[in-house]
Amino acid sequence: MDFTALPLWGNALLLAGAGLVVWRAGGRLADNADRIGEATGMSEAVAGALLLGVATSLPEIATTVSAGLLGNAALAVNNLFGGVAMQMAVLALIDFWFVRGALTYFSPDSTLLLGGVLLVLQVAVSIVAVAAGDVTLFAHVGAWPFLLGGLYVASLYFMDRYAKRDVWTPKVLPDRDSDRDEPADARGPEDDESDDAEEREPSLWSAGVQFTVAAALVLVAGWTVASASDALSEQTGLGGGFVGATLVALTTSLPEISTTAAAVRAGRYTMAIANIFGTNTLEIALLLPSDLTYTAGPIVDAADASALLTAGLAIVLTAIYLWGLLERRNRTVLNLGIDSACALVAYLSGLVLLYLRSGATP
Incomplete structure (x- = not known):
């Protein structure tokens, strides 16, 4: 389907409609990813960074792969x-x-601190990659x-290992041996097995089916987002870099927004931040599938200065x-x-710089 043949308002409606699908399906995706993590006994760090991170990143996966197939490197990288x-x-x-x-x-x-540091490391390495240029390993892949x-894989390993180690608690605590009563929720695996053996398998099966259906919806909607955005970048004259970093980034971030809001409403503040950090580490790793589908050469070499700007903003x-x-x-x-206020000011300032860098005039 040639999206450029549609009028501007038509592509805008497609973008909004696909965004709504991403929002609804992405929310179900995240819910069932959490259920799968609990049913399989994954640690919270791995479940959050892997299952939830991959689940809420499916729109980005679909969008960046589609943008690579369309040959729009700026849209893929800036997304x-x-x-x-x-x-x-x-x-x-x-x-x-x-x-x-x-x-x-x-x-x-403190696991959040490690997640944030590893995220900064990944984004910093990606800036070095864009600035230094790439070397082709095979075919067109850098x-x-x-x-x-x-x-990204190493980040998952170190976060999981860190979460299982009590590195910030002093080794010797007063009266540590005098208080060994088992908390109400500190139950062994055999207790969980005896209580939930009948419920775990049906719950896991149901969550798996719903996860798969929601994933398919998100993938289709993500492809639509990429195609409509690619057409909008031509029709508006804003360019793929600006559209990718704003409209597409907002639309594909809807699952993260919904799941983060739900976690905070439930009082799970740490999970809310971990969801964002875990998803963002995967975002940078998605340069690999983007490179595999972008056939004009290494996608890192096709990234422009706006990619460096948005990556630097992410580190800030x-x-x-x-x-x-x-x-x-x-x-x-x-x-x-205070930190959120500073972050919001920095983000809005970055958008202004990106808009000016795109060559668009107010």
Whole structure:
């Protein structure tokens, strides 16, 4: 289907409709990914970064692969980097609407610090890749996306290992041996098996089926988002870089927005931030499938200066939240945590710079 043959308003409606499908199906996807993680006994770090991260990133996977097939490297790369920045800004919006205080103050989990540092490492390496250029390994595929994919896998391993180690608790605690009563929720695997043996298998089967159906919907909607956005970038004259970092990034970030909001409403503040960090580490790794589908050469070599801008913005926003997680001060400005307020100002400033960089005039 030739989307450029449609009028501008037609592509805009397609983008909005596909975004609605992504929002609804993405929410179901995340819910069932959480159920699968619980039923299979995965650690929270791996379930959040792998199952939930992959689930909520399906729109980005579909969009970037489709953009690569369409030959629009700027749309593919800026969708990924713009998505990382957009989702960090989402934390500020969630903080404003749903948290009575600073979001990072209610998230005292040091695993988040490791997740944020690993995210900064991945984005920094991707900036080096774009600045240095790529080397073709085979056919049209470059070396940097494989390195970034390896960093993602390593991040999952180190986060899982870190979550299982109590590295911040002092080794000797007073009266540690005097309080060994088993908490009400500290039950062994045999207890869970005896209580849930009859429920686990049907629940896992149901969650798996619903996960698959929702994934198919998100993939189709993601392809529609990429195609309509590619046409809009030509029809509006804004260019794939700006459209990818704004409209496409917003549309494909809808599952992350819905799941993060749900986690905060349920009082799971740490999970809300972990969802964003885990998803963003996968976003950078998606340069690999994008490179596999972009046949004009290594996709890193086709990235423009706007990709460097959005990637740098992503690092700035992540660093701001790492600062907030370390300081943990419950101070607000206009119902926003100070870190969230700084992140929102930085993100809006970055969008202005990106708009000016795109060559568009107000």
